Amino acid sequence: MAGNSFGQVFRITTFGESHGGAVGVVLDGVTPGVPITVEEIQQQLDRRKPGQSSITTPRAEPDKVSILSGIFEDHTTGTPMLMILYNRDFEPTAYLDIKDLFRPGHADFSYTQKYGFRDWRGSGRASGRETAGRVAAGAVARKLLEARGVSITAYTKRAGGIECRDYDPSVIEKNPLRACDAAAAEKMMEVISKVKEEDDSMGGIVECRISGVKAGLGEPVFDKLDAELSHAMLSIGAVKGIEFGAGFAAADMRGSQHNDAMNENGFVTNNAGGIIGGISTGEEILFRIVVKPTSSIARPQKTVDMAGSPKEIRTIGRHDACICPRIVPVVEAMAGLVLEDHYRRQAAMMLDS
Amino acid sequence: MAGNSFGQVFRITTFGESHGGAVGVVLDGVTPGVPITVEEIQQQLDRRKPGQSSITTPRAEPDKVSILSGIFEDHTTGTPMLMILYNRDFEPTAYLDIKDLFRPGHADFSYTQKYGFRDWRGSGRASGRETAGRVAAGAVARKLLEARGVSITAYTKRAGGIECRDYDPSVIEKNPLRACDAAAAEKMMEVISKVKEEDDSMGGIVECRISGVKAGLGEPVFDKLDAELSHAMLSIGAVKGIEFGAGFAAADMRGSQHNDAMNENGFVTNNAGGIIGGISTGEEILFRIVVKPTSSIARPQKTVDMAGSPKEIRTIGRHDACICPRIVPVVEAMAGLVLEDHYRRQAAMMLDS
Amino acid sequence: MAGNSFGQVFRITTFGESHGGAVGVVLDGVTPGVPITVEEIQQQLDRRKPGQSSITTPRAEPDKVSILSGIFEDHTTGTPMLMILYNRDFEPTAYLDIKDLFRPGHADFSYTQKYGFRDWRGSGRASGRETAGRVAAGAVARKLLEARGVSITAYTKRAGGIECRDYDPSVIEKNPLRACDAAAAEKMMEVISKVKEEDDSMGGIVECRISGVKAGLGEPVFDKLDAELSHAMLSIGAVKGIEFGAGFAAADMRGSQHNDAMNENGFVTNNAGGIIGGISTGEEILFRIVVKPTSSIARPQKTVDMAGSPKEIRTIGRHDACICPRIVPVVEAMAGLVLEDHYRRQAAMMLDS
């Protein structure tokens, strides 16, 4: 209810503030007896951690995870897994100068209105650092999904106004943008590096493809697979929209164009993005999210202080000029959590006597 | 868990199939002592019901609601409200011809894969008729929200390839498209009527504006206001995407453009669409959803039968050439349910001793 | 949250007031394709309905159930089942005389304090009539459990100060007390008939035995099988306590006595009542609940009116002198709902990839 949990059977509760003692997650609902190592989880966290390239924040967090419960002799026990990352490189003093100012684009104002006080250390609970717990839990989900033949791949589709033309999954982890097109990635890097020099930031689009989900996964009405994927994706800080398959282009399409015809080999097209009526069709699940430009920029911006008086603010610090590449593993983690949870719900629902 | 409930405190469970005995809703979590009449609920249902114009289905359902519990002497009692609409104009025999064919764009195939059998009467549980229960419960939510000064207005922003230029709320209920621009509405009607003559259908975009929500509503992390609105909107049958504020355009924006600056009068712009960090900013909440073209079209389409053999299908019947105007009240209802629920959660969370 | 739902996967929401339009239940989470008839459900409702003997209320309710959704061609569809019983013999005018008085032992006072108004028609939502919905849903649970070899039998163990010595399941449905000992049942009937003549009522103890549950059902920590059975049983109006296995007698026992030893044939004793650590042991699950004497008695009692002034009240009407026999099917229904739900959760949790 208080907003820090996600999932029904395979369920996470994240905790921790950007500049408190630790961030992390309790993952409940794990099947017992699954072999898993801390390295497998760390590997995903390393994809999310700061300092991976010149356009991401240099905050020096090793982001090493410890698993304090739910594991025995390198196998899951079926009891809650506490995965924790202690905060090290936190310098709340760096925020003292702006502790009374609302940073534009940040949740400072809305949080202060809600909670009645200001946790001015970094972004507190609203920090992107909270997603580390999601990625740790998502690594467990991925492990389980892999065994079912399900594979999730997200990547930057567009950034700095440059769109990927090709889809070459082999290049994604080899360029700092995690773009799916090496040539586009180079151009994106040029644009964003320049934007960064101008003390500014840029948005982009992240696309996600999920293969291996057979037809029939998802629940009807309110728990549709696409509804829950949307919920999951919009719960990521900088995400402002989502579209499935043909997406917003469907507005101008006719039924005869958008409907995916079938023949003896299955579906002929996939305008639906792999989900119809909230249930998987067996086609690739395909969606795109829009990522807003990073709010923290060193360029001077107009804002007000806690008393409502106009001020100028420069958010000098360690920030990402384009957050897309670091959102990629979070998108994959959240998609994995949604899918694994739906497989569980399906098992619960379909139980024969 | 099984997907038929929505909300945490102010919670609905809908029931019923397109061609079964009844459709409706149980609404739980209503404050006791609120004056409400069956007419207020009926009024919203009348906006959703079939047969309102030449481009909507002529299915002859009076859609009269009965309230069988939770009301005493024209006031809510605080106990569950059962609101039910008995089905009358159901002719499952009309579906006998296509009972073994998967209608393209419909949930027939994915549902059959999930449930292991085919409820061929209309669309069964996947029918848009299920949304009647949502609209009935939404009418109660709106009543409560109005008393808080919150107002929700949805309308067709784009249909038939025509986009509204003006925003004139006074014309919305006066044109069959529920468009916010009378001139655009006329052109939309022309295009869609022609498309209908061609046995085809068209998609569109519905926009929703919510005013009167003060800064500070919403929960952090996973229950962000925009995440739950997205969940709610994507749970509506034909919706394939959502965007808030600047939406997908944010992909090409810079932080210095997208960040909403503040001055002594509040926010200068509203690119965020009224929500930052999942919490309301006090600005108008603004989002758009894309509605796919109606799947049922009389034009011949390629499909397969239950055995997987290729067939041709024509979905002759009573269908909407553009479903946008009938989705408008459902969008408002779902938005109302999300907001009312969040007010309740906020009260639960913020409780002083 | 508002208290009208129970279960996590196999989940019910009951609705309706004693003297409103209807009572009933929405059951969600039913496996599709299960053959079930309205007669099977009616049969359980007939065991709960009023007017079965001289010591139960003669309220003339036929209690005929209608299933308005979730059924197609005599099989479950996997969508929510709406099961409804329209109220017929409601005479709220019979309650006009006492509409301003709090009936001792009834929820009139506590409900009025909570909700801020008085629904004086019968007991409103607090009426035992609400349990009809539970019994209807329980009938579906029993059907599913039977196929797993699980059998649930409840009966009156003690009433009117008389305790059953024998356990003869064949006599339970053949005596008006639903006692498990024919000789004891006769004596109970004598005592209670006399108590009834004296315008009074009596309490008793209902025992429940569940066989066929293999070792390993239940969840750890907070969702222990006995914890949830306790929750379920104490949610029945007149129930004031529960004990498992040796129960309260364990207070004076030693570990060497209470511990159930094991040998090559399994457990030697069953002091635990079939559940240890919240998980079934494979032994018979055994618990007892205490049922308070019916609150409504014709004998004059001291109370106050809505203004707090002392008054005398006689609850003349149609009441049960001992409610045990009518609670028996409700106990079985609730036990069935808890078990079926736990089988589902186990399936969700234990899912192999």
Place this chain on the structure above:
Amino acid sequence: MAGNSFGQVFRITTFGESHGGAVGVVLDGVTPGVPITVEEIQQQLDRRKPGQSSITTPRAEPDKVSILSGIFEDHTTGTPMLMILYNRDFEPTAYLDIKDLFRPGHADFSYTQKYGFRDWRGSGRASGRETAGRVAAGAVARKLLEARGVSITAYTKRAGGIECRDYDPSVIEKNPLRACDAAAAEKMMEVISKVKEEDDSMGGIVECRISGVKAGLGEPVFDKLDAELSHAMLSIGAVKGIEFGAGFAAADMRGSQHNDAMNENGFVTNNAGGIIGGISTGEEILFRIVVKPTSSIARPQKTVDMAGSPKEIRTIGRHDACICPRIVPVVEAMAGLVLEDHYRRQAAMMLDS
């Protein structure tokens, strides 16, 4: 769903095994801005920790709690509180001898059947050590409840076959049994010390009184205050039953005796134990739970090994001869969590516009 969470608004998730890295709790739903210190939480944990007297286990755990999130400048932030106790005195090797034997009265057998493997280190997740997290969260609940004037007092009512005659709250924390009668406590101590010398253990009864709850708290039907208190209490390892007010004695009472009459000063008696229809009456809430004798005894017992062969077992180690005094703070904690959660739900439900 997986059983490790409790509460709806004020919600805990506990984690940790007896002999893993740590035990603890994530508490979500805390009101922001409440002053709280780690000492206040530690104080409650000290009442639960081992080694407090000659009849409790000497396991040398300092049980020092760390709060790693949800606190800023000695006030709650409204975000999840992670409270963790690292395990120190764990010697799983002590369990090597019995790692293939099922300890009678323990959850070894049922857990192994459920999870398919044996976590033989102590009792793993089924250990009483798990309750430390509950007590930590309960300390926060108590702080909030105190401000509302609600006070919770549990104590040993009966142990070693000795029943307290007097109720003197001032002696409870001054005797090792936490009994409410100093003279009875001395006799209990004599009996239990002797039982301990005989390598055996004893059960008892713990009673709980809650004062300061006004009439009207609780939810109807399934979330009755007594139903949820029962759920909470039966979720504590050794508890096998619960009764409210007159409890099991009500079985032999008449309505005219059990009904609590009212006069101008309120209720004349409190046979209901402060709850009618699941809602508080304003009288003291009173319940008793039965605690089974500690399962771990050094006396030889008959059991089987993992292969089903008969064996003899002696559970030599560090155990409590009577667990009642250490259950007392857990009962108070769980009662506090239930009540605080219900105050929140009431606020959510009763919200005026």
